[in-house]
Amino acid sequence: MSLRWLLGRAGLWFSVFLIVSPAILFFVWMLSLSVKFEVDNAAYPPVFIPEHFAWSNYTDVLASNRFLTYFKNSLLVTGTATFLAMLVGVPAGYGIARMAARKSAVVILIARITPGLSYLIPLFLLFQWLGLLGTLWPQIIIHLVVTVPIVIWIMIGYFETTPLELEEAALIDGATRWQVFRHVALPIAKPGLAVAFILAVIFSWNNFVFGIVLAGRETRTLPVAVYNMISFDQLSWGPLAAAALIVTFPVLLLTIFAQRQIVAGLTAGAVKGG
């Protein structure tokens, strides 16, 4: 029995190793690429831990003026698009849940299955006509396509599960619907707010399609900026890997510290932006 148990444990750990190693190896290799000089990155067989670390890959990326601009662009686009989505999406999720109008969420389903590029064609023309190209506004507005459905969808799910008794009691005591929402429903739904916020931030931060069409030289977000590094830096892997790691680092950090919220959000609605 104990031998069988031991074998079972060994099998389990082997399976765990098998499953997790692709992710671990990838990110370790990404880190390794980013701290090596070109000599080491071009070596065969590959060097895993270099003798000399090329920290300059990081400092060069961080020190360039452009990087700061792109970082600010990313912050502004993701921040504003998420803030606006929370502002309109949270009350909407509440209203839809209380009206039991889940069918109206079919629009969100359609938004979910529509390829991002389909929005780009008409909105590109609209932004051109409004003269907004060249500013950050087109990207902020189009990122709402990603953030608003996520927030509404997750909030519907949360408000459907919060108890009605308290809200009814407050209504009978003469509170307005707005006061009930603000002082009764919203505080209870705090975990839901966190889930919606985190997922909206991640999917907006990661978005690439909208940027390649709408961003100009000065309005690129980080994913677009990193992509554009390839064209003129074809063979300098170190700085490129460092830039890629810097771009995705905030998201990886969030994944570790907000794992519970992310898992809850993804399995509740299984929504993904873009």
Place this chain on the structure above:
Amino acid sequence: MTSLPHAGPLAAEADASLGREWRPPSYWPFVIPALVVVLAVIVFPWVFTIWMSLNEWKVGAPTTFVGFANYIRLPNDPRFVESVEHTLVYTTLSVLLPLLFGTFAAVVFHANFRGRGVLRAIFIMPMMATPVAIALVWTMMFHPQLGVLNYLLSLVGLPPQLWVFHPATVIPSLVLVETWQWTPLVMLIVLGGIAAIPTEPYESAQIDGASHWQMFRYITLPLVTPFLFIAAMIRMIDAVKSFDIIFAITQGGPGSASETINLYLYSVAFIYYDLGYGSAIAVMLFLLIVALAALLLHLRQRALWTEIGGAA
């Protein structure tokens, strides 16, 4: 999130209803701001796309109504037909492989072991990480001379591959990235399903001396089928729409060997600026997703009937 401009209208409504008999104020004011946004950024683009697809619409040229001419052009456009084939192959593989590995991973993560939380966080990192950043590193790993993948192959005695640099291996290589990236989502969905299964069937099966495989095959698998189906549906939608990974790694190449409908749509609309034709492709892409979803639903229905038939 402290104050919203809708307290005003709500209060006004409450005042107005004081005189008449009391009825609960409506929830509409909560929904209207979002409705405006959804109409502007989701519904309007959709209606406009359909309208554009019926026009000859090129940037810098006058537009003319051409009816279904853009749609009639599609089946006679070899590049489009080819892109449909690529999309179907890419999608099929990108649904099946993550489903297979994701189910296995879910069974493993359902077990109790030390460090499960941290390992699960690491496991879901690929799907949360910025796709373009990931794609860049995969491109380096695919490099035929300097890439680490060919080195790994050489360790187990396999010949080096050209990966994304050869027309025959480019789609499987991209599917490898897609599978690596999205297996975690399938795992999470299936794990949710496994966690919901009561323990009694397993206990009685254990008493009857069932093996792990038998318990998985006859208890777990049938009970998580609905979750597998949901996972397949989501995976299908995302695989058909896949853009970032393909664009960043191959841009549809070499030649047009990995050009899916979405990639072709990008070229038509934003390189050739043929917006009318691009819109027609966008509509067809959407319809393809709807058709595949219907097909999956149909398969699910049939599977249900065989299950019932088998039980009877």
